[in-house]
Amino acid sequence: MTFRIIGQPAEPAMFDLPWTVPLAEWPRDRLVQVVRGISRHVVRFIYEGGILYALKELPVEAAQREYRLLRQLAARDLRVVEAVGVVTDRTHRDTGEPLGAILITRHLEYSLPYRTLFTSPGISDLRGSLLQALAELLVQLHLAGFFWGDCSLSNTLFRRDAGTLAAYLVDAETSEIHPTISDRMREYDLEIAQENIAGELLDLEGAFGPLPGIDPFETARALHDTYNSLWSELMREEIFRPGERYRLEARLRRINELGFDVKELELVTTHGGTKLRLQTHLVEPGHHRRRLMMLTGLDVQENQARRLLNDIMSYRARLEQMTGRPVPEAAAAYRWLDEVFKPTVEAIPPDLRTKLEPAELFHQILEHRWFLSESAKRDVGMERAVRSYVENVLRFVPDERTVLSTPELDPSAVEG
Template sequence: MSGTAQRLQITAANPDPALLDLPWHIPLEDWPAENLAALPRGISRHVVRFARLSGRVIAIKEIGESVAYREYELLRQLRKIDVPSVEPVGVITGRRAPDGEPLEAVLITQHLSFSLPYRALFSQSLRPDTATRLIDALAVLMVRLHLAGFYWGDVSLSNTLFRRDAETFAAYLVDAETGDLHDRLSVGQRSYDLEVARVNIIGELMDLQAGEFLDEHEDAIAIGDALAERYQELWQALTEVESFGYGERWRVQARIDRLNNLGFDVGELDITTDLEGTSVRIQPKVVDAGHHSRRLMRLTGLDVQENQARRLLNDLDEFRAATDRQAEDESFVAHDWLTEVFEPAVRRVPRELRTKLEPAQVYHELLDHRWYLSQQHHRDVPMTEVVKSYVNNILPTRPDEQAVLGTRAEDLRDGDAASGSRAGDYDPDQLIG
């Protein structure tokens, strides 16, 4: 057995004693089903398993000891600078089988709730532009990483997790094994990272086509090229130096507004004029993502994805106008919207269905459903009626994105089952009727 026959070394900021109850004396690929959480996994060069621990789910990856410690520290640094990535839990070394055979070290990370690997997002029921939306999310993640000075080294869809963010996705780094953190990246480092991403993604999409998960008519090369184009557009918008005439100072605010619309905050601007004072040069100095999510957090305390926040803020603005309270303090109106509109709608979802989607995503879909029902019935449909229709007709068909997605724990040893069941997408045709 385990325990006393081993001399485990656990490195963790907040070690959980329950870690000692897991079968570390068994190679990870042979762990019994009762220790596993049935979640879809992406493709990995290492053995990866999910396990339940003290009411939460952890991801465990067998990996070399030195690499495990290095990745653990990198993930900790990324979390400190607020880069979207998985949360490191710890590293365990000193594992041995009952016969004394050494076993590889493991890196433990917190499972990202409501997240999915890209393979689990593809099915014939998905919208044709799903690949494009994933690419857009990955481009935003790459820009954020590069702005923070992180060189990934092996950018791919496989090394990324995706969470739904209104009609788009938000991307999270899940594998930092080949990464490195610098004060600032060179153009060459960024270009190489981008080229690796392009080549890897083209290969992954072609693999999906071979497995009939992606329409054969989709141009994988064009989608890979689109990543590079989207990245360059976003990088330029966030970092380029802009020059304009001295009489066009309104363009300073226009530049800030444009960055805010992209979901980024500008903490500081570098503004200089030429010797004659006839032209002005402006460049963002501190650019942070999450403009709308931070505003919503400040007003309501809701911690949601960026595009979800944008949608909820729009609904808040509509509530403010409908109640004729534009002259009131925004925070007071936001409190009433939260307690009178958002929370009652979310609470009407039965408890057994609440693990399907995040509350903010549920509310976003309720807004979509209200629009479709109103179009169908040619009237404003009240939210109580909307929730009832959504709960009866839409939500039960959605995959459970917090926990099990239909994958049997005993199948997790099989390579083909690593992707789990494939999640469906939001089909407007389901909303009417």
């Protein structure tokens, strides 16, 4: 009866779990039921020290390899679940026979499995948001030299991001990291993704009936076009003639709007003379997210950051109008955080405050304020917007910090 834990689980009680029992046979009183996607391995969820963990049982080498890959991706600030540790050298407590390893990851708070998205309100263009989020994640991974090998909706978690979605990689069992990956590998990753997504959407149709506005095969094919459009926008080369600096600036702004940064420019001499060529050798996600973090310390999703930065910009303009003098961006951001963001979030009743992330709450309140102001033909103010949002919207929103499974929602995904 032995086991060994690699990594540093945050909760000491993790060491008291029944590691010498096959994961499928763990007692029900140690498990939490969570909605999840389809998995080829046994997956269970536990709640220790106020943290929800996902446990996956698989062969030792595969578990150790996936643990290393997830840690490497996290170190590059890519959207992946947090790998906490891996339990190896397990033997059965009764027979002494070897058991598989268990990979421990921390559950991504406020994340939604794709099955929940199709039964929850709030995403106006679910098909488009899913495709865009998954395409962005694939592009980010490929730019980092990462070959997924099993991209699917089941291997992805989604978080709300200012009315859209942000995708996170959950499963890296079949993945590889290279300095760069070839066009053929990227294309193969897309082919696998298309096949998986079509099957998963057909499975949803079988469980819930036809999906409004979503054809499984057409949607799966559309991922290819969405991905290629984003990849081309980031990677294509352009020739800029002297005097066309405005075109270069427009291209840089467009890349930043997509959530990426340009790391290198080239000056190239051609037969037509000296021209400026923009070549995105290396791009990284999170332009707005990093900028908001620097100004306010808030760590949010990319679209949320863009929305909050816009509100800071408007707040700064009002300050300058009132004072009649320029206000530094950092000073405006500090006052906005103290006088606008925090009071707005704190005005929400405590029992409702954890239903959504604070940045998503603030974004939705801004949307609600705009809607009320449009109807009233005047600005209704933040106080009234918060009251109306709480009473007419938030009270009816399901808690998304941890999505627990219910038979009515998805009987095939109930754990335990």
